[in-house]
Amino acid sequence: MPGKQQRRPDDRPDEILDAATRVFAHMGFTAARMDDVAAQAGLSKGALYLYFKSKDALLDAVVTRYSDTVAAQLMDTLVQRARTDPVAAIEFLLEQGIAVATDPETTLVPRLVMSEAPRSPEIAALYRTKLLDTFEEAMAFVLNEGVRQGVFRQVRAASLMRALMGPILSHVLLTHVFTIPGSAALSPQVYLEDLKSILLDGLHLGEAA
Amino acid sequence: MPGKQQRRPDDRPDEILDAATRVFAHMGFTAARMDDVAAQAGLSKGALYLYFKSKDALLDAVVTRYSDTVAAQLMDTLVQRARTDPVAAIEFLLEQGIAVATDPETTLVPRLVMSEAPRSPEIAALYRTKLLDTFEEAMAFVLNEGVRQGVFRQVRAASLMRALMGPILSHVLLTHVFTIPGSAALSPQVYLEDLKSILLDGLHLGEAA
DNA sequence: TGTAAATAACTGACCAGTCAGTTAGTATAA
DNA sequence: TTATACTAACTGACTGGTCAGTTATTTACA
Structure with a gap:
């Protein structure tokens, strides 16, 4: 029943990480069993431990790769x-x-991190330093350019990051986590249009197009 | 060592819910043990089952009350x-x-829900119908009033909800989940000022005060 | 004293991690 | 080319510990 076993040590690590990402995100890290990850990766549980030394190490690797x-x-x-x-x-x-x-699929890791970070300072720190800090730096750069070129008002980069990330985050949550099966989703095009308009021109009735 | 046991059936349910909220949010629902909740509530595990019929029912009650x-x-x-x-x-x-x-303390339940909702459609639906839908209705009302009174431009309520909730959500996450101990936090006053300015007047350099 | 409230010892299911054994693939040599 | 010896990838049964939920017993209080 199980396909003939193969020896492909080069491909395994990435395949295992793909499987772990899906399984962890789906069931939650604690509830997910190593057997589940193994099955998803088409491998036995024991083989997992040839490539990653523990369940925690596997989570670490998933977050780091992403x-x-x-x-x-x-x-x-x-x-x-x-x-x-x-x-x-x-x-x-x-x-x-x-x-x-x-x-x-693309939002799997961020959602997994949001789930696990509260109880794992290690994962939180990893995500913060590897991704969020870089993101804030990039926002600071964009903002400075905008101010220099005279198209943006002066606000703090940390504030701008939150103001931009936030609406996308809430959209992801409402789309993938808090969806009610029957309900009509907010279309991406429509939301994008509204969001550009709110963030760039403000909610106030002004003279902008 | 343990304070003399008491019989206070009227106060127990709320005390247990308080304890469960803290413990679940802190350790995550799956990893939290009923013994932990009991200890936090100053009770034995068995007593928990006099008031709530299962661990799941307890989570349900926590989210519903909030x-x-x-x-x-x-x-x-x-x-x-x-x-x-x-x-x-x-x-x-x-x-x-x-x-x-x-x-x-105040953000405990939302953070708990964000953690558990991905793997529990039941909790997600509960939070959605009991809180998020009500919130969207309220946003629609505020928006309509604003448009009627001529102070807001027309956008969709669903978009506005995401644009307002999001920046607060990301602020909570960066403040409580992804904090690096040493790093300077963004002050609430400063962030509030920036956020009002971005959301109401837009990022564009305009003629607003 | 009677009974509802609370306890603590117990049970059974579950699972991370281990390890003795199996198999796929490779090198050597007849 | 094919038999033989060897290595490394892989398997799955097992163990030790954990924990949700149960129950026999004790305690508080009307």
Whole structure:
């Protein structure tokens, strides 16, 4: 019944991390069993311990792989755009964030981290230093460019980060966690439009287009 | 060593819920033991089962008590304010949200729900229907008043809810979950000021004060 | 004294981590 | 080429400990 066993030591670590990401995010780290991860990865439980020395180490590796990848990718493009057009950089960030929110798979790790961080200072610190701090730096850069080029008002980077991340975070939560099966979801296009308008021009009735 | 045992059946349920809230939020629902909850409530484990029929039922009760209380309280004041001054209602909401974010105890249940909802559709639905839906209704009311009185532009209530809740949510997370012990926190006053300015007047350099 | 409230010892299911044994793949040599 | 010896990947049964829920017993108080 189980496919013939194979020996593919090079592919295993990533496959195990993929499996662990799904299983941990789905069932929660504590409730997830190593047998579940093994089954998902098409491996026996014992083999898991050839590649990762404990369940905790596996969680660590999942978060590290994700954080490093995303931090490198997203931040590069963000800084690059900000140099020529800070407004476009902000809009790009919102577009990406909302696009990502549409795909459940992509939000697996952030949701897992939000679940586990409260009881694991180690995971919280990992995510903070590897991803959030980098993100705040990038926001500071975009903001400074905008102010320098005369298109943004002066606010603190930490505030801007929260004001931008937050609405995307709440959208992810309402879309993937607090969804009621029957209810109509807020369309990404519509939300993006509203969000750009609120964040860039404000809620006040003004003279902007 | 243990204080003399007492029989106070009227006070127990609330005391147990208080204890469970703290313990669940701190350790996570799955990892928390019923013995921990009992100890925190100053009771034996067996006694817990006189008041709640299972661990799940206890979690349910924790979330229900919180949601009902907050939904009733906050929404009343919000709707009342919006009638006379919609801008003040929004500012009040942000002030309250940020004030609450300062006190770890008050954010215990929302953080617990965020942790458990991904793996418990039941809890997610409870929180959604008892609290989030009510909140969205209140936002729709505030918004309509603002538009009617000519102080707000027209956006969707669902979008506004996400744009307001989100920045508070991210502030709570960065303050209580992803804090690095040594690092300087963003002061509530400063953040509130920035946030009002971004959400009401927009990030764009405009003609507003 | 009677009974509801509370306790603490107990049970059974569950699971992380281990390890003795099995199998796939590779090197050696006839 | 094919038999033989060897190594490293992999398996799954097992163990020690944990914990939700139960129950026999004790305690508080009307």
